[in-house]
Amino acid sequence: MNITLCTLFEKNYHYGVAALANSLIAAGYQGELWVGYRGALPGWIVDAPAFDRASGRLKVAPQLTLCMLELDTPLHFTYYKPTFIREMLEKHAPQADICAYIDPDIVVKCDWPSLAGWFTEDGISLAEDVNWCFPARHPKRLLWARFFAPHGATPRRGLDRYYNAGFIAVSRAHFEFLDLWRRLCDLVVDYNKGAKQLKAGGSAELFHSTDQDALNFALTVCEAPLNTAGPEAMDFAPGGYYLSHAIGSVKPWHGGFISQALRGRPPSAASKWYWRYANAPIRVYSDGELRKSTLALKIAAAIGRVYKRA
Template structure:
């Protein structure tokens, strides 16, 4: 199988891109990581002698090549994922059998053979979300079905799990799924009267998790085989060894670990894994900055062993 990886970032999420790339190098991945971006590229990219401005190509060592792709879309990037994955398969990486999208707040924990063993040319690969239990007759699912029915979109199968949209691998055989997911995102954007927010309304809102809700309804409409792992695959539950996903608005590169720990919120597993891969071989921090953050993380972890919010 020929596999291409991609991600999307803007603003300070470039710190996450660097850690993701570093984790892929450590895993042994050799190939391209396409990086769709909006705004100004950071200095660790544009000032690197390895970066070619004309092509957006940047070899970063051990066979990994970053391919920077500037994007012009008013959409929040969370809605742009199905479009970007399709562009990979059709335009940027036409030789790929499978494209895997990985959010820039995720790092890879396992070796590459273990991760790519998750992929198949006949299926869609996913990990369950932090709130993974979502019965087939859940009230939200019933409401979604009523909302999409007038648009001619109806479920074809029952699912009892809710999947995270931060990681998804789609094979060329399922371009129609990407079109469906994109169409549902468009309908959600129209319903929420805006395309710039990640979350909409409160938890009871019809589409609170926006593109992720659209993804989970799309999975009931398509009939592709699903290659799935539990919430532990993203460190949402103990025992995982594939990925670590730093969900929420506060990201590991924002720091503040000691202050959060003193308020009863110790550093997450994802924060610890981020700093494991934050600065090598791609360097985005000075040695002093790295030591300062690692020390703060260790102190916060020690506080967390004796004090945390109920």
């Protein structure tokens, strides 16, 4: 079974790409990580002696090569995921049986065989979201069904879980799912009158989590087997060992751990895992920057043990 991986980034999310790549190296993954990007590439890529500007390839370890793909789309990258995954399977990695997309604010915690065991050629692999309980006849699901019905998208099965769009693996057998997800994303973009925001309005909005809502409705329309793990698989709940996902607008590379801890918000598990993989073997920080940030993280964690918001 041939598996390829991809991610998308712009602006300072390149720090997350480096940590993701470092975690994959530590896990023992061998292959390519395709990196779609918008804007300028960071110095740790373009100034690397091994970077081939013509092909966009950078071998960061004997077993891992980053393949940079400059993208020209007005869409927020969250809407571009189904298109990008399909392009992987059709154009960039035609030998792959499965393409897994991983957000650049995620790191891999487990060994590669454990993660690869999640993937099958007949299914779609997913992890439950932080708000994972979402009954099959939840009011919002009923509203979605009414919205999409005139567009020819009718649920074929009920699901009681809500899945995070930061990690998804799709087999070549399910091209039609990627087309469905993309089409539903387009409808959500039209409904929200824009494609540049990750979230739309408050939680009561018909489509608040945009592409993720489109994904979860698409999963009820298609009948592909779902290979699923609970919220702990992304560190949204204790006990996970697969991935760690730094959700929210403040990312681990933004720092500010001590000030946040003094406001009752101790460092998340995802922040700790990010800094474990932030700087080796790919180096994006000086030794001094790394020491300063890891010390701040330890102090913030100590504060969090005695002071935490209810």
